[in-house]
Amino acid sequence: MNCFEALIAHHIQESQTRASWFVSAGSTADALAKLGLLSSADKLVVYGKDALSRYQQVLGESCVCAAHEVSAEAFCLASVSTRRTLTEGSPASYAHTPGQGPEHVFWMLDALSIPDLRVPDITSFATAARECGALLLVDISRIGSYGAPALRLGAHMVFEQLGICEAQQALHLVMVSVPHTKRGRGKKQHEDLLAETAYRLLNMRLGDAVEASHEERAFDAHVKKTATAHxxxxxxxxxxxxxxxxxxxxxxxxxxxxxxxxxxxxxxxxxxxxxxxxxxxxxxxxxxxxxxxxxxxxxxxxxxxxxxxxxxxxxxxxxxxxxxxxxxxxxxxxxxxxxxxxxxxxxxxxxxxxx
Missing domain, CATH: 3.90.1150.10 (Aspartate Aminotransferase, domain 1)
Known part of the structure; x- marks a missing residue:
């Protein structure tokens, strides 16, 4: 097992995720663009001028809009023009080539937004996202999975930016994780179709295995020095x-x-x-x-x-x-x-x- 696979296995065990992948990208916005999750017909809703600028810069202005406040109601209002109904039993409807298929709605939250350090109520957002048929994405780069268990609270994808230095070369990686499809316990356990959708979207683009190239060698060389940061x-x-x-x-x-x-x-x-x-x-x-x-x-x-x-x-x-x-x-x-x-x-x- 290489270092990337070992880190992912540890992360999955600690945070109870279904699967995680590494994306070579400098930020969550860059990772979204590189993955090609959004087509021109899709809508990404964010909060705050800083987030709006970051995502519009890499994804374009047409598919990114901002909610006026960090609340589930504001995100629903911002995405109402692309609101759709989730068809029961058809999570695979998302798994298509970008630009070919129905409109998707994505809600992107920062676990800690700058500069006002607002903390979204992820559980409330998750409930509202299911009603709106939107995929809930959460960026936990500023606090980490130790501080914000976003998947357990209802998020469908979680992004965490990692930085590793090799000599004078900075390697920027983003870890993307998805939850198990089954949510809740006992009689309250249910199938989350949007969680299955999130897994299929990423699995289709990134595959089952962790692909490690030159980044892996740098990670191997410095894993002992950087391990304490995690x-x-x-x-x-x-x-x-x-x-x-x-x-x-x-x-x-x-x-x-x-x-x-x-x-x-x-x-x-x-x-x-x-x-x-x-x-x-x-x-x-x-x-x-x-x-x-x-x-x-x-x-x-x-x-x-x-x-x-x-x-x-x-x-x-x-x-x-x-x-x-x-x-x-x-x-x-x-x-x-x-x-x-x-x-x-x-x-x-x-x-x-x-x-």
């Missing part, structure tokens, strides 16, 4: 640091707004605990107070982070477009595994410098 302990460290930092920053007088799904004032706080596991993810978005430049703070933080424990995965910072209620850029933190007290002390110093 362990539960590593993910839990990142989630714990994010929770501690968010609680500290939410009370800081120089921070206008702290966006983190685990905070009480987050708009999705009511269902976050049902969707995300082991914490509220590794991401925090910050809106700084008046007179503070996010870029300056980011520079000071990056310099300080580089001097922290070299054995830890360092927190990454990024300036992102502001949310609907603020045009000011937000500072997005993707927490690493540093010590929480070291990070709090670093924030105190950096905020004093830019004040």
């Amino acid at each position: 362990t539960r302990e590593h993910a839990q460290q990142r989630f714990d640091l994010a929770r501690t930092l968010a609680a500290y920053l939410d009370c800081h007088p120089q921070i206008n707004k702290t966006i983190f799904p685990g905070l009480e004032h987050h708009p999705d706080r009511g269902h976050v605990g049902r969707v995300l596991e082991h914490g509220a993810g590794p991401l925090i978005a910050l809106q700084l107070g008046d007179g503070l430049e996010p870029g300056c703070l980011a520079e000071n933080l990056c310099l300080g982070i580089s001097q922290l424990d070299a054995s830890a995965e360092h927190t990454r910072l990024e300036l992102v477009q502001g949310t609907a209620d603020s045009s000011q850029p937000h500072l997005l933190l993707s927490c690493g595994t540093e010590d929480a007290l070291d990070m709090i002390e670093l924030f105190e110093k950096s905020l004093r410098v830019v004040d």
Whole structure:
């Protein structure tokens, strides 16, 4: 068994998926385009300007539209022009060459959307998607399967972006997974025709076996170095640091707004605990107070982070477009595994410098 097959077998065992494949692509949008899942007659519904721009860039404007909010009702409304009824017992109706067949409706959710870090209620979306005959796709790249069990909650396809480095060459892979056709337990167990549809769509394009080429050799060479990035302990460290930092920053007088799904004032706080596991993810978005430049703070933080424990995965910072209620850029933190007290002390110093 090669490393790709071993990783997929481990992933299937851990997340209880039916099957998983690797696609050589730089992002979920690129993977969708490479797979050719959407034809010109199909419709992909997304949420947010960032997602709309990403998917329209690679798939074209005609087949991608945006819902006005992250709710099942808004996605139904956005896809009403292509709504269709699922024919009982005919999941194979999807399995056709792109561009030859009936219209398909796909709903693409980010488990954590940027910059507002909204968390969709995947269970509610799954129920609505079945009623609309839409395939529910979920991108868990920002939180991973450890933090968001999207397949178990009702998703039909799950995408997770992986990055592996070989010397100076970056290998970008996207893992695509599908659930078992049988959903529920006991008397509530039922056949999910859309789950079978998702499997046939991917199996038709990618086949049963994992095809590994030059990426496999690079993966073999670095599997020991990168394995820790996929362990539960590593993910839990990142989630714990994010929770501690968010609680500290939410009370800081120089921070206008702290966006983190685990905070009480987050708009999705009511269902976050049902969707995300082991914490509220590794991401925090910050809106700084008046007179503070996010870029300056980011520079000071990056310099300080580089001097922290070299054995830890360092927190990454990024300036992102502001949310609907603020045009000011937000500072997005993707927490690493540093010590929480070291990070709090670093924030105190950096905020004093830019004040």
